[in-house]
Amino acid sequence: MTRFPDGFLWGGATAANQIEGAYDQGGKGISVADVMVAGEHNVPRIITDGIKEGYYYPNHTAIDFYHTYKEDIALFAEMGFKVFRMSIGWTRIFPNGDEEEPNEEGLKFYDAVIDELLKYDIEPLVTISHDELPFYLVKKMQGWSDKRVIDYYVRYATCLLNRYKGKVKYWLPFNEVNNLEFPLGNFIQGGILNEGTVDFENQVDDVKLRWKAMNNVLIAAAKTVIEGRKIDPSFRFGTMICHITEYPRTCHPEDILHVFREDQFRNELCSDVMMFGEYPYYAYSYFKENDIDLELSDEDRLTLKKGTCDFYTFSYYQSVCESVTYEEKTVKGNIMGGLKNPYLEESEWGWPIDPVGLRYTLNKVYDRYRCPIMITENGLGAIDKVEDGKIHDPYRIKYLHDHIEAMADAIKDGVDLIGYTSWGCIDLISMSTGEMKKRYGFIYVDLDNQGKGSGKRIRKDSFYWYKKVIESNGEILD
Ligand code: BG6
Numbered sequence: 001m002t003r004f005p006d007g008f009l010w011g012g013a014t015a016a017n018q019i020e021g022a023y024d025q026g027g028k029g030i031s032v033a034d035v036m037v038a039g040e041h042n043v044p045r046i047i048t049d050g051i052k053e054g055y056y057y058p059n060h061t062a063i064d065f066y067h068t069y070k071e072d073i074a075l076f077a078e079m080g081f082k083v084f085r086m087s088i089g090w091t092r093i094f095p096n097g098d099e100e101e102p103n104e105e106g107l108k109f110y111d112a113v114i115d116e117l118l119k120y121d122i123e124p125l126v127t128i129s130h131d132e133l134p135f136y137l138v139k140k141m142q143g144w145s146d147k148r149v150i151d152y153y154v155r156y157a158t159c160l161l162n163r164y165k166g167k168v169k170y171w172l173p174f175n176e177v178n179n180l181e182f183p184l185g186n187f188i189q190g191g192i193l194n195e196g197t198v199d200f201e202n203q204v205d206d207v208k209l210r211w212k213a214m215n216n217v218l219i220a221a222a223k224t225v226i227e228g229r230k231i232d233p234s235f236r237f238g239t240m241i242c243h244i245t246e247y248p249r250t251c252h253p254e255d256i257l258h259v260f261r262e263d264q265f266r267n268e269l270c271s272d273v274m275m276f277g278e279y280p281y282y283a284y285s286y287f288k289e290n291d292i293d294l295e296l297s298d299e300d301r302l303t304l305k306k307g308t309c310d311f312y313t314f315s316y317y318q319s320v321c322e323s324v325t326y327e328e329k330t331v332k333g334n335i336m337g338g339l340k341n342p343y344l345e346e347s348e349w350g351w352p353i354d355p356v357g358l359r360y361t362l363n364k365v366y367d368r369y370r371c372p373i374m375i376t377e378n379g380l381g382a383i384d385k386v387e388d389g390k391i392h393d394p395y396r397i398k399y400l401h402d403h404i405e406a407m408a409d410a411i412k413d414g415v416d417l418i419g420y421t422s423w424g425c426i427d428l429i430s431m432s433t434g435e436m437k438k439r440y441g442f443i444y445v446d447l448d449n450q451g452k453g454s455g456k457r458i459r460k461d462s463f464y465w466y467k468k469v470i471e472s473n474g475e476i477l478d
Helices: 065-079 104-119 135-141 148-163 177-181 207-231 253-276 281-289 298-306 355-369 394-413 461-471
Strands: 009-013 083-087 123-129 170-174 236-242 245-248 311-315 319-322 373-377 417-423 443-445 457-459
Touching (some): 009 065, 009 123, 009 373, 065 457, 065 461, 083 417, 104 148, 135 148, 177 207, 177 236, 207 253, 207 298, 236 253, 236 373, 245 253, 253 281, 253 319, 253 355, 311 355, 355 373, 394 461
Parallel strands (some): 083 123, 123 170, 170 236, 245 319
16 A cells, blocks of 8 residues: 555646746736835835835746746656646736736747647646736725735636636645735735835735735635536646744743644635635634624625635645743744744754654544645755755755655545645745755756756756656655
């Protein structure tokens, strides 16, 4: 008996804005990612009000996948990928977001990418919106806080669903949808740019406006599922949650209660809506405390109820400790906050490394949702060195090895895990810092933090390792 089921979907994940570059080609409009300046570890990315002279915007050129997709997909095929998680750049299809008709040139690019994947029998897993909202909608209407964006999004999404019917089966309406529950999600998830916001990590927040946006996003996702099922009943839609697994720092009952509630709020609220079709009870107590009225109509409630997802997906990078009784510093450099866990090591960017937490999380989410699960992001952001034209990355292999072992354990526990797409399978622009040197890939891309370099692709040691993992369906990990 093998540890992973037959047909397990091994692969990798990316997002259009972090790989494509060509930000002003093919009729593409400006997206939220295009106005974020490069930062560094502990130096937040500045958000500019439009594209300004004198700044370096790393997503403008990224790794130039727009021109190198054939070569890059050939490398994914060489590793044996069964699935490739990609996103579609909203502004390539609807440059401002509110157009009536799509930009054919943008669609042609994705036709070519998808056909290239299918040529190698790689299943495309498409994120419809991954931090790529048209900047025009930010300026015109504060993004998702305006209900009109629901219709714009559904027009965009149904355009893709019609176009790729018969080619794409798995769809994720939104990346890390729950990030908008927090001030950090204002700009890139919500398209909200409040006066006074200067950088990504310290955004001026208006909790009521943000929850309006959050609710509109959830309604748009449900509408997309409903429309999608009409277009092709064999489509499968998934939620995508940024799962920051929470542990109490002490066994003080107040800490247990605190973490239980934090976990519900952070990790479960959005997927409860997307999987069960209604806001959970604990959301209403939060809304009451914060004087938030979602103004849900009967029609909205019905939409949420009818437009539930088929499978659950999440990103898993780390766990954090929380406490209301224990005084200590947060984990250094970790934008997700949390207290230090003395039992865990951290990445160079201060993200705790916790493979056992993945087994725990898989069991926890399966217990709650009882549906097929995919891990759509996981990986180690690290600095790689090129030595004699080679990249030896045992640290990445160890990280992935331990997390894949944890997946095998969870499957043994009975979890219905159907796929794994490791994040940034090819080096790309970091979302949180805009750096190139925070690398996740099996494939090295010769570019530095200023976008300088040959752009050449080099197979890392982890490339050959992952190839063997896939070939053996997860049996050979050493
Ligand atoms: C997830 C995002 O939050 O984490 C990705 O969906 C992102 O877009 C990934 O790149 C890793 O984070 P970072 O900040 O290291 O790029």
